Amino acid sequence: MTDPNAGPIPPGNIEDERGSIWHRWDPQAFHLTFAGDVDAVLQGAITDLDTSTAALKGPAVANVAANGDLETSFLGEQSDLAKVPLHTLLAEVDRLQRLVGVDEENRRKYNTLTEKITVLNTEVAGIERDIAGAELADEKIKKLLEERSRYYGEIVDALIEEQAALEQLYAPVSTRLTGQSGALGKLSFRVRRLVYLRRWAVQGEGLLDLRKSGAFQGKGALEAAARAELLPAWFRGTGTVVADAMSAFRSKYSGDLLSHCPIDPSDRAGRREWAMQISDWLYGTQHLSVSYSVEYDGVDIEQLSPGTRGIVLLLLYLSLDLEDGRPLIIDQPEENLDPKSIFDELVGRFKDAKQRRQIIIVTHNANLVVNTDADQVIVASAGPHRPGKLPEIAYLAGGLENSVIRGQVCEILEGGEAAFKERARRLRVETPAQSIG
Numbered sequence: 100m101t102d103p104n105a106g107p108i109p110p111g112n113i114e115d116e117r118g119s120i121w122h123r124w125d126p127q128a129f130h131l132t133f134a135g136d137v138d139a140v141l142q143g144a145i146t147d148l149d150t151s152t153a154a155l156k157g158p159a160v161a162n163v164a165a166n167g168d169l170e171t172s173f174l175g176e177q178s179d180l181a182k183v184p185l186h187t188l189l190a191e192v193d194r195l196q197r198l199v200g201v202d203e204e205n206r207r208k209y210n211t212l213t214e215k216i217t218v219l220n221t222e223v224a225g226i227e228r229d230i231a232g233a234e235l236a237d238e239k240i241k242k243l244l245e246e247r248s249r250y251y252g253e254i255v256d257a258l259i260e261e262q263a264a265l266e267q268l269y270a271p272v273s274t275r276l277t278g279q280s281g282a283l284g285k286l287s288f289r290v291r292r293l294v295y296l297r298r299w300a301v302q303g304e305g306l307l308d309l310r311k312s313g314a315f316q317g318k319g320a321l322e323a324a325a326r327a328e329l330l331p332a333w334f335r336g337t338g339t340v341v342a343d344a345m346s347a348f349r350s351k352y353s354g355d356l357l358s359h360c361p362i363d364p365s366d367r368a369g370r371r372e373w374a375m376q377i378s379d380w381l382y383g384t385q386h387l388s389v390s391y392s393v394e395y396d397g398v399d400i401e402q403l404s405p406g407t408r409g410i411v412l413l414l415l416y417l418s419l420d421l422e423d424g425r426p427l428i429i430d431q432p433e434e435n436l437d438p439k440s441i442f443d444e445l446v447g448r449f450k451d452a453k454q455r456r457q458i459i460i461v462t463h464n465a466n467l468v469v470n471t472d473a474d475q476v477i478v479a480s481a482g483p484h485r486p487g488k489l490p491e492i493a494y495l496a497g498g499l500e501n502s503v504i505r506g507q508v509c510e511i512l513e514g515g516e517a518a519f520k521e522r523a524r525r526l527r528v529e530t531p532a533q534s535i536g
Contacts (some may be wrong), residue, residue, distance in 0.1 A: 157184015235278045252338030285396040294333045299386040307359040314355035405436035426457040433464040465512040478507045
């Protein structure tokens, strides 16, 4: 290293023994005294700097937002960017940013519109299908109504066929009853179609708001209309007649049925469900049926008194069961019957029936024992009660020609000889002096 006290170092660079390079310097350069005008120098430098900066910035350029022209560039096609003023570059950058933003917004809008178009195309396709279906709806509805009407008539025809089959099945019964005397002559077998009109009307009224004005306002109006326009066809008409009557009824009153709808018009699903219920009710056949019964003197046998019904059923059985030769057991046929009816109706039938089969009758009626000419009478006698056991039962059998049997018949069925004579006395009937037995 050079000694600083060795004197001034000449200008230039020197290298010490270690190879380090030292810059030669002039001590005069570090004097603090400035002889010139500092402010003037600084002002000149500032002026030069402002001029240079202004030249770099260039003239002011109007913001692109002012005219909205994003397509015209602020640069020439062959511009040297290194020489383009800063304001122009900034204006161009702003234009490009805005242009990019517009493109992005347009792209977003485009995607949104594309999605909407896809959705709308799908909806349009659905609407076109609905339109095509609607154009055929009238024809389709017409066909469906015709099919429903045809099926409705076929159901009624099936009921009519059932009625005819029953009439054919029981024709021998009717033939056998024809020409019979006594109570049997009053018997007849009847097959008929039943119409439960009120049941049908009540079911329909349950689907309607009877408070509203219209043809079916108030209870009973629906039944009255059906009685006048549907009942004759239901009761006697063929399937075609019934179907035509229902079609006419529906066409005439469809508007009135709709006016009595209890569902709010805004509830489309509810009204659609209601319409289906109305259709099922109108074309239902639960109120139609076929019934067959035995009638006595024009009265259904179920409406007869127990006594009359009992004798009628027994007479019917005896008159129809002509081919059966098996023994017949009858338990107390005299119940609920007066003695005259027993004598007039049953005695003769039993006498005829015993010619072809054995008849065993359990009875307390003297007419059925004596006047039927019973071949054998069996008298059952129960012994005293035995604790924990059944009483002993003894049987006495024999014909009416047996005096012991006749005595038992008189004792049990007439109350004994004394009772018989007392009744005879009261009736002023002479009896022989000897014993009845």
